[in-house]
Amino acid sequence: MNSLKTEKKPDIAEILSKGSGPGQGSKFLYRAVWLILAIAVVWAAVKWGTGKNNDKLEYKTETAQKGNLVVTVAATGTLQPTNQVDVGSELSGIIRTVEADYNDIVETGQVLARLDTVKLETQVRQYKASIESALAKVMQIKATVRETGNELARIRESRQLSGNRVPSRHDLDAALAAHERALADETAAKASVSQAKAMLKTFETDLSRTIIYSPINGIVLKRSIEPGQTVAASLQAPILFTIAEDLTRMQLSVDIDEADVGRLKDGQNAVFTVDGYPEITFPAKITQVRYGSKIVSGVVTYQTILDVANPDLLLRPGMTATVKVTVNEIENAVLVPNAALRYIPPIKEKEGSAKSGSIIAKLFPRPQRPLASKKEVSKADRKKSKVWTLKEGQAVEVPVTTGESDGIMTVITGPGVTPGMVLVVDTIRNGK
Incomplete structure (x- = not known):
């Protein structure tokens, strides 16, 4: 009987044990590191190649135009009435009545307020009585003058008839002196009458000044008094009312920078806006560019006055x-x-x-630097400039001669640029 020979399967643990001898693990790690580096280099090369192809410049453009250009000088200022009057009081006293209020339309000669007149009326009556007394004294002294004159004439006639023997010389001199004193008293009495009349006129004038009148036709902008308030005019006339004349025409006062004042002249047109009506543009016209200068925030400016029509009274001082x-x-x-x-x-x-740069430089490229920092548009004395247009996708320089500018658009006075020409205004790299 043939015996079957069973094949022995390899033991996994035995195989692993054979490969885990000294130095086997470090070799495996070494190979793995090199494999990772190789993959990284290939990935970097691929990314650099695609990045190089994608690193393209794009241009933001606008077109040249043909049209009209309006050059303006900008400034800020304040609206004012063409004529504004402060109405005061020359007298001290107590306000009895106030007959005008804010925004009231007033006419020349209209009563605005009245002061208390009791004290002044008393003084007027007093000086009227003084005048009557002085006039009575004048009449009395005139009688004395006639009396002394008659006595002097009698003595002279008697002396003439008696051969200057009687009355005596002493009696003649006494009569003459009495007559002269009577004449002097008459002159003094007449002067007292004139003085009393002058004082009466003064108090009558003061009495008339207790009524405050409007000096112009206009509108009351400000009222500074109330009934019963005491007005003290000892040092200067206190302001009771402020009246603006005819607000249908106003003036606009602006401070123009010294760099722009040479471009302004009388009669030039202007427009302006105010915060109260931002959607409305109001017309104006220059009436005066003053020669006197003033310094505002360290800048030399010149005050310029503009005439403004205000028929709807929308504008306010x-x-x-x-x-x-x-x-x-x-x-x-x-x-x-x-x-x-x-x-x-x-x-x-x-x-x-670009060809000799290192991989690190390709992976982390530095941004390209411009030739120079951007500059503002050339001033009037530097008319030479340049623009850039596109030809076959590349920016090409075009020399130009510039003219006036409104801050947004500039006039080209020479050849080189035609209406519709595409002009580069900015660079876009990788969509940014």
Whole structure:
């Protein structure tokens, strides 16, 4: 009988035990590390290759236009009445009545307020009595003058008839002196009458000043008194009312920077807005550019006055206005955006450095630097500038000569740019 020989299966533990001798684990780890590094290098190379292909420049563009350009000078100012009067009192006293209030329309000569008149009326009566007394004294002294005059004439006649013997010389001198004293008393009495009349006139004038009248036609902007209030006018006339004349026409006072004042002149048109009506644009016209300067926040400015029509009385004194004065209007001009004049393309990477750069440099590239920082549009004395247009997907420089600017668009006065030309205003890299 043949005996069957059973094949022995390999024991897994035995196999593992054979491979777990000294040095086997470290070799496995070493190979695994190299495998991971190789995979990382391949991944980096693939990413760098695709990134290089995707690192493309895109350009944000706008087009040149043909149109009109309005050049303005901007400033802020305050609306004021064309004529504003402060009504005061020359007298001290107590306010008896107030006959005008805020926003009241008043006319010239209209009563605004009245002061108490009891004291002044008493003084007027007193000086009227003084005048009557002085006049009576004058009449009395005139009688004395006539009496002394007659006595002097009698003595002179008697002396003439008696050959200057009687009456005596002493009696003649006494009669003459008495007559002269009577004449002097008459002059003094007449002066007293004049003085009393003058004082009466003064108090009558003061009495008339207890009534406060409006000096102009206008509207009451401010009332500073109440009935029963005491007014003290010892040092200066207190202000009782402020009246503005005809608010249907107003003036706008603005401070113009010294850099812009040379472009302003009388008669130029302007527009302005106020916070109270931001949706409405109001017209105005320059009536005066003053030569006197003043310094506002360290800047030299010149006060400019504009005439404003206010038929609907929407505008009020004291409102702050933002003004734009039209200093130049250019029609049918070639216009380019100011952003196109400020644009400068970035530096292109050199081909050699792109090929010889390290993998780390490709993985972490530095951003490209522009040729120079962006500059503002050239000033009037620097008319030469340049813009960039696209040809076959590349930015190409175009020299230009610039003219006036409104801060957004600039006039091109020379050749190089035509309406509709595409101009680069910014660079977009990888969609950013």
